Amino acid sequence: MIQHFVPTTLKEALKILDERDCYIFAGGTDLMVQKHRGSGLLPNFDKDILYVMNIKELDYIKTDAEGNLRIGAMNRYCELINSSLVPDIFKTVFKEIASPNIRNMATLVGNIGNASPAGDSLLPLNLFNARVVLSSVNGNREVLVEDFIQGVRKIDRQKNELITEVIVPKCDLNFYYRKIGSRKAETITKVSLMGGYKIEGGKIKDLRIVFGSISTKVVRNHFIEEKYQGKSVNELRARIDDIINEYDHELKPITDQRSTMEYRKKVAKNLLRDFLKQVK
Amino acid sequence: MKKFDTSVKKVDNEEKMAGLAIFTCDIRMDDAYFAVQVRSEKAHAKLKGIYVPKLPKDYYFISAKDIVKENVVNIIASDWPVFADKKVNYIGEAMGLIVGPDKGMCLYLASLCKGEYEELEPVFEMKNSYVHKEFTKGDVSKFKNAKKVFTEEFTTGYQEQVYLEPQAMLMYMENNQIVVKASMQCPFYIHKAIVRTLGCKESDVRVIQPAVGGAFGGKEHYPSLMAAQLATAIVKVKKPIKMFFDRKEDITYTTKRHPSKTKISAYMDAKNNIIGVKIHVGIDGGAYIGCSMVVLSRALIAATDVYTFENVDISGDAYCTNKVPSAAFRGFGSPQSIFAFELFINHLADYLKVDRMQLRMKYLVKQGDVTSTSGLFRDPIVLKELADKAMEMSDYKHKVKLYAKDKSFRGIGLSMFLHGCGFTGSGESDLIKAQLRIKKDKNGIVTFYTSQVDFGQGNRTTLKRIVSDTLEIPEDQVIYDAPDTNETLSTGPTAASRTIIIVGGLAAKAAAHLKQIWKDGEEQEIIEPYVGPSYIKWDEAKMQGDAYPGYAWGVNVVEVSVDPITYEVKIEGCWSTYDVGHAIDERILMGQADGGLAQALGWAYLEKEVAENGMFKQKTLADYSIPTTMDLPNMETELIDNPFKYGAFGAKGAGELTFVGGAPAFALALEQAIGRKVHDIPATPEYIMELLNHEN
Numbered sequence: 023m024i025q026h027f028v029p030t031t032l033k034e035a036l037k038i039l040d041e042r043d044c045y046i047f048a049g050g051t052d053l054m055v056q057k058h059r060g061s062g063l064l065p066n067f068d069k070d071i072l073y074v075m076n077i078k079e080l081d082y083i084k085t086d087a088e089g090n091l092r093i094g095a096m097n098r099y100c101e102l103i104n105s106s107l108v109p110d111i112f113k114t115v116f117k118e119i120a121s122p123n124i125r126n127m128a129t130l131v132g133n134i135g136n137a138s139p140a141g142d143s144l145l146p147l148n149l150f151n152a153r154v155v156l157s158s159v160n161g162n163r164e165v166l167v168e169d170f171i172q173g174v175r176k177i178d179r180q181k182n183e184l185i186t187e188v189i190v191p192k193c194d195l196n197f198y199y200r201k202i203g204s205r206k207a208e209t210i211t212k213v214s215l216m217g218g219y220k221i222e223g224g225k226i227k228d229l230r231i232v233f234g235s236i237s238t239k240v241v242r243n244h245f246i247e248e249k250y251q252g253k254s255v256n257e258l259r260a261r262i263d264d265i266i267n268e269y270d271h272e273l274k275p276i277t278d279q280r281s282t283m284e285y286r287k288k289v290a291k292n293l294l295r296d297f298l299k300q301v302k
Numbered sequence: 303m304k305k306f307d308t309s310v311k312k313v314d315n316e317e318k319m320a321g322l323a324i325f326t327c328d329i330r331m332d333d334a335y336f337a338v339q340v341r342s343e344k345a346h347a348k349l350k351g352i353y354v355p356k357l358p359k360d361y362y363f364i365s366a367k368d369i370v371k372e373n374v375v376n377i378i379a380s381d382w383p384v385f386a387d388k389k390v391n392y393i394g395e396a397m398g399l400i401v402g403p404d405k406g407m408c409l410y411l412a413s414l415c416k417g418e419y420e421e422l423e424p425v426f427e428m429k430n431s432y433v434h435k436e437f438t439k440g441d442v443s444k445f446k447n448a449k450k451v452f453t454e455e456f457t458t459g460y461q462e463q464v465y466l467e468p469q470a471m472l473m474y475m476e477n478n479q480i481v482v483k484a485s486m487q488c489p490f491y492i493h494k495a496i497v498r499t500l501g502c503k504e505s506d507v508r509v510i511q512p513a514v515g516g517a518f519g520g521k522e523h524y525p526s527l528m529a530a531q532l533a534t535a536i537v538k539v540k541k542p543i544k545m546f547f548d549r550k551e552d553i554t555y556t557t558k559r560h561p562s563k564t565k566i567s568a569y570m571d572a573k574n575n576i577i578g579v580k581i582h583v584g585i586d587g588g589a590y591i592g593c594s595m596v597v598l599s600r601a602l603i604a605a606t607d608v609y610t611f612e613n614v615d616i617s618g619d620a621y622c623t624n625k626v627p628s629a630a631f632r633g634f635g636s637p638q639s640i641f642a643f644e645l646f647i648n649h650l651a652d653y654l655k656v657d658r659m660q661l662r663m664k665y666l667v668k669q670g671d672v673t674s675t676s677g678l679f680r681d682p683i684v685l686k687e688l689a690d691k692a693m694e695m696s697d698y699k700h701k702v703k704l705y706a707k708d709k710s711f712r713g714i715g716l717s718m719f720l721h722g723c724g725f726t727g728s729g730e731s732d733l734i735k736a737q738l739r740i741k742k743d744k745n746g747i748v749t750f751y752t753s754q755v756d757f758g759q760g761n762r763t764t765l766k767r768i769v770s771d772t773l774e775i776p777e778d779q780v781i782y783d784a785p786d787t788n789e790t791l792s793t794g795p796t797a798a799s800r801t802i803i804i805v806g807g808l809a810a811k812a813a814a815h816l817k818q819i820w821k822d823g824e825e826q827e828i829i830e831p832y833v834g835p836s837y838i839k840w841d842e843a844k845m846q847g848d849a850y851p852g853y854a855w856g857v858n859v860v861e862v863s864v865d866p867i868t869y870e871v872k873i874e875g876c877w878s879t880y881d882v883g884h885a886i887d888e889r890i891l892m893g894q895a896d897g898g899l900a901q902a903l904g905w906a907y908l909e910k911e912v913a914e915n916g917m918f919k920q921k922t923l924a925d926y927s928i929p930t931t932m933d934l935p936n937m938e939t940e941l942i943d944n945p946f947k948y949g950a951f952g953a954k955g956a957g958e959l960t961f962v963g964g965a966p967a968f969a970l971a972l973e974q975a976i977g978r979k980v981h982d983i984p985a986t987p988e989y990i991m992e993l994l995n996h997e998n
Contacts, residue, residue, distance in 0.1 A: 063406050202987075206930060279912075279925045285869075289991075
């Protein structure tokens with residue numbers, strides 16, 4: 023018999039997680055689809071469920087002393103979109119995720135935990151070097167989102183751990199973002215790109231590029247990014263073709279029911295070119 | 303003649319808005335069992351047997367062995383079995399049903415059932431014809447005198463109906479009758495399907511229509527299969543039975559629009575006059591013919607669209623493939639061939655180096671012209687006026703030049719099209735033979751009965767208006783309920799854009815008849831039979847004569863922009879003009895206009911359904927994208943009044959017409975935007991990228 027746990031404190035939740043293997047249910051917008059069995063039937067859960075939506079202490083959005091944005095695990099997209107603390111580029115991304123009714127339920131942390139190659143929030147999180155806080159009865163640890171997601175639905179989480187917080191460092195860049203789906207709303211990403219840059223004195227101070235839906239996880243190459251730091255804007259613009267070539271081996275899209283390998287790769291490169299042309 | 307200058311509130315508005323309308327799944331029947339199909343996993347195989355696990359008490363396996371009379375679903379060709387017997391012909395074909403009290407248990411038991419197959423070579427390409435049709439007009443031997451020949455091929459893809467409410471059926475016994483409540487288009491199709499498979503009397507079966515959430519042709523034939531299956535089961539199980547499809551099942555296993563492949567050649571003399579055209583239309587019918595021969599007929603009759611040529615050679619084939627059978631979908635074959643011809647005539651103009659619009663206007667059909675099937679276009683044609691109006695609304699002439707000049711990745715396209723209303727040829731008089739019952743009680747309350755289903759298009763409202771306005775009595779003095787086969791005679795299926803032109807005409811006639819003999823304080827009843835226009839003469843075998851009692855006409859203009867980085871298309875504007883005779887309720891018509899065009903645009907550039915090894919790849923609405931309101935601009939539509947003398951108050955059909963021209967208008971706009979010829983739809987960004995990778 024499956025048991026349902028609806029704790030109201032983090033301590034309680036972590037204790038339950040320590041004692042048993044549970045599905046963690048926040049907004050449920052991915053889980054209910056994955057476990058769907060048919061209309062009029064209960065979903066097909068094969069182990070206990072821990073509902074975390076009633077843990078009030080995880081419901082916050084704040085800025086800490088270092089200027090990091092701290093988002094509690096219970097925050098849903100609709101709240102983040104309306105918060106004055108959340109950077110605009112995150113809001114741009116969130117507003118293109120699913121539909122208003124899904125955004126009223128779904129959490130940012132859920133999108134991280136689901137670890138889909140098409141997860142849109144993973145792009146800004148990656149670009150901002152965001153970290154997740156994993157809590158268990160043994161304490162907390164922090165992991166970069168980039169490292170936390172290891173592959174398709176594979177994450178660096180122990181069975182007794184709960185993602186309790188997302189830490190987004192301050193990042194003052196010029197941003198570029200394009201999500202390409204099959205239509206203008208309520209669409210799953212076929213390919214996406216987010217870029218960020220900062221120029222000081224005609225030189226590249228910071229350059230960051232992430233691709234979505236192009237591999238098993240978000241693609242980011244720190245080596246290429248760092249190579250162009252300190253270079254002049256003119257040099258960067260002169261070497262756009264080289265940069266696109268350097269990313270070639272990183273872009274390993276697949277052909278599936280939504281698009282083709284050729285399209286995804288070509289458009290990813292087009293988007294990269296479009297972004298780099300805007301660096302000035 | 304009454305002008306119907308106002309639009310009224312649809313009679314079902316409130317119950318639908320408030321969520322009060324009772325759809326099939328909402329009907330509570332606590333002792334009902336569930337039925338789940340046991341489906342073939344093979345596209346083509348001999349079926350040696352079916353492994354069925356030991357069933358718990360109250361669970362049943364129903365298969366071909368349980369057939370009472372005939373293992374055939376009563377769909378035109380009568381080749382589709384109720385349950386696969388000895389052979390399976392497509393993945394998903396029902397080999398049996400698991401029936402029992404718990405749906406979850408039924409699903410589990412069905413998943414354990416396995417066919418014992420001996421695999422046969424499946425066919426997925428269009429190469430084995432099971433229906434061939436051909437006809438000519440004029441003298442096709444003149445083609446050999448041609449100095450130039452221009453040939454092109456076009457393809458169109460599958461389309462899923464995406465009605466809001468998936469397939470659903472409830473069947474139970476009451477007063478010694480089998481009673482069916484279902485999501486349907488054609489109550490009497492279901493009725494006949496049950497009578498045929500059980501070999502029972504007509505009076506043993508009753509079909510009642512609950513609220514229906516959309517159909518678009520997808521509920522014309524598939525419910526007959528479900529009904530024949532449940533009827534076979536109910537004889538054995540003797541319990542009420544429900545069969546409700548989830549969206550994924552519905553997309554994966556129910557009928558879709560026929561994919562098509564059309565080849566067109568034009569033959570020109572030395573002065574570039576067109577001697578004639580030769581057209582072949584191939585449609586992918588899937589594993590069973592079902593209604594494919596009729597879909598093919600319509601595709602062929604419409605193959606020269608709105609143009610008249612002296613000499614015409616038209617042929618076509620419906621091909622048998624080991625895939626889910628294709629069947630009815632708004633337009634019924636004509637959108638496929640009209641898409642091809644509208645693009646072809648524009649490409650031909652480029653080949654001949656003449657102005658596109660001039661060439662089209664030169665061959666544009668006029669009143670008195672001979673149709674492709676050697677019938678006559680008898681009624682006034684206002685197509686030129688429709689085109690002028692649409693061009694003015696959209697600023698077409700200016701834009702078409704502007705976008706031709708620069709590389710703005712913008713384009714505008716204009717399509718002209720027609721739709722024959724009602725059943726082909728003399729089908730209305732010879733096959734359907736509609737009879738409409740109308741009665742009046744002592745208090746002057748009038749009740750009339752049709753078998754027309756209102757699945758959202760508004761005919762409950764419109765037909766009622768026709769009767770009350772003819773009788774010149776208030777609408778609340780007229781009762782018009784959803785069909786119940788115990789009460790109504792058959793006025794035919796809700797299909798083929800025939801509801802208003804045929805049944806509406808019949809209702810007006812019956813009401814006028816009642817008005818003539820009206821006696822206050824008396825009960826009166828009339829049964830009014832349909833009598834078609836006497837000029838309709840049709841030879842189905844030779845495909846010669848007048849194919850339809852009347853034609854509705856339209857022009858669509860679509861403007862698009864293309865993102866050169868992502869190859870995504872944005873629809874920038876849509877302008878339409880239609881001649882639907884006389885619109886009975888303009889707001890209802892605008893609903894059809896916007897919905898039909900949106901659905902056509904979806905087919906043209908978004909909706910991709912591909913079968914791989916006999917299995918659809920896109921099984922959910924996350925993967926099969928239909929346009930949202932965000933994808934569409936405000937659509938502007940105007941009507942030109944051109945009353946049709948045989949329709950109610952001058953009305954012709956409109957439901958399908960609004961679908962027919964969207965794809966070619968879109969494709970022509972896209973061609974201009976990207977500077978490449980389009981031959982295939984859906985024109986997804988993936989396809990556009992490929993076009994741009996190649997020189998024209």
